[in-house]
Amino acid sequence: MAHIPIRTCIACNSKKDKKELIRVTNNEKQENNKKLGRGAYICHSIECLEKAYKLKKIDEKNYERLKGIIIDK
Ligand SMILES: [Zn+2]
Secondary structure: OOOOEEEOOOOOEEEEEEEHHHEEEEOOHHHHHHHHOOOEEEEEOOOHHHHHHOOOOOOOOHHHHHHHHHHHH
């Protein structure tokens, strides 16, 4: 059996298969990398996205970008 990488959602803290989460990258703002850490992940849900944004875990650019990805699916 292959090892399944588990990641934690930055909004709801639930642990999920990496494939079920969206990677949050932030290449444009170096400061935010500290907040996010390396390779932050979020659920494929608008609720978690809103929550992460309210908690300032993601910036506006990521919020808009991820919203586009989530709504698109
Ligand atoms: Zn979540």
